[in-house]
Amino acid sequence: MATALLLRIRESESRAVQKEIEDWEAEQELTESFGATFPQERVLELLSQIQTVIDRQLLKYEEDKHLLSTGLLALMQNKIHNIQNYGESLRKIFENNIEINRNLQELIQTFSSRGYSPNRIEELDLATGDYRRWKEKLLQKWPWLDHEQLKKSFASFERGHFRALKDFLDELQHPANS
Amino acid sequence: MSYSIQLTPEVEEKIAGWNLTKRLLDEIRFRLPDDLGENPAAKLYTVPNDPDYMEYSFSTGGGELDREHLFVFRVVYSRDRTALVILDCDHISVLP
Numbered sequence: 001m002a003t004a005l006l007l008r009i010r011e012s013e014s015r016a017v018q019k020e021i022e023d024w025e026a027e028q029e030l031t032e033s034f035g036a037t038f039p040q041e042r043v044l045e046l047l048s049q050i051q052t053v054i055d056r057q058l059l060k061y062e063e064d065k066h067l068l069s070t071g072l073l074a075l076m077q078n079k080i081h082n083i084q085n086y087g088e089s090l091r092k093i094f095e096n097n098i099e100i101n102r103n104l105q106e107l108i109q110t111f112s113s114r115g116y117s118p119n120r121i122e123e124l125d126l127a128t129g130d131y132r133r134w135k136e137k138l139l140q141k142w143p144w145l146d147h148e149q150l151k152k153s154f155a156s157f158e159r160g161h162f163r164a165l166k167d168f169l170d171e172l173q174h175p176a177n178s
Numbered sequence: 179m180s181y182s183i184q185l186t187p188e189v190e191e192k193i194a195g196w197n198l199t200k201r202l203l204d205e206i207r208f209r210l211p212d213d214l215g216e217n218p219a220a221k222l223y224t225v226p227n228d229p230d231y232m233e234y235s236f237s238t239g240g241g242e243l244d245r246e247h248l249f250v251f252r253v254v255y256s257r258d259r260t261a262l263v264i265l266d267c268d269h270i271s272v273l274p
Binding site: 072075076077078081082083084085141143145146149150152153154156157161162163164165166168169172173 | 182183184185186187188189190193194200203206207210211223225226227228231233235236237246248250252254263264265266268270272274
């Protein structure tokens, strides 16, 4: 239960960061649409805010790494009774952070091209790579509900095509006797 | 009241494709009827947003290469409510 709550908090946090980045982008676009550039003072202020977000993203990356390993452990110990939703929450967290980091990297490039560079960019790149790998692994390995399979199987059930587990296992384990 | 456990051909195909060891097949052979079939109300979980299906899962360690195994089964009651029909299943195995 605590992990499920943590997952929801992480989802909402990443949405807040995303909004912050979108606001900066909108400010930048608005400024450029007037043919103006940010004054030096505002650039330094933004740079400091971006650095704060990078540091926060890296802290959350460590927390998410822990969340993933805790989640996998709980899954393998059969302690998750809402497998689909749990997997969905993890997927959303990974996707949100991939998107946030991608937007951050675009902003960083804009600043770098003007001679300003925040710290810990390489760490952010590595974290983004990990989020991508985690998402891929999650999509491949997590026991997701397969609606197509369920539909097909349900149709067999409706037609009366099913048999006892014992009969199937007897046949599978001792094919010569069947 | 105990419920018999039934499988559709799609589930049979999936389980056969896992190429499980005898020990793991025996786990399925005994866990499903004894654990799930004897008291499904206590063992089945509804799937949020998919109320048509219920879920039963169990994990087991040891065995081949000391891997941990998780089995997940998606289940419905038969129309006469004397059997549980497995419609889909999943198996994950990892090194602890």
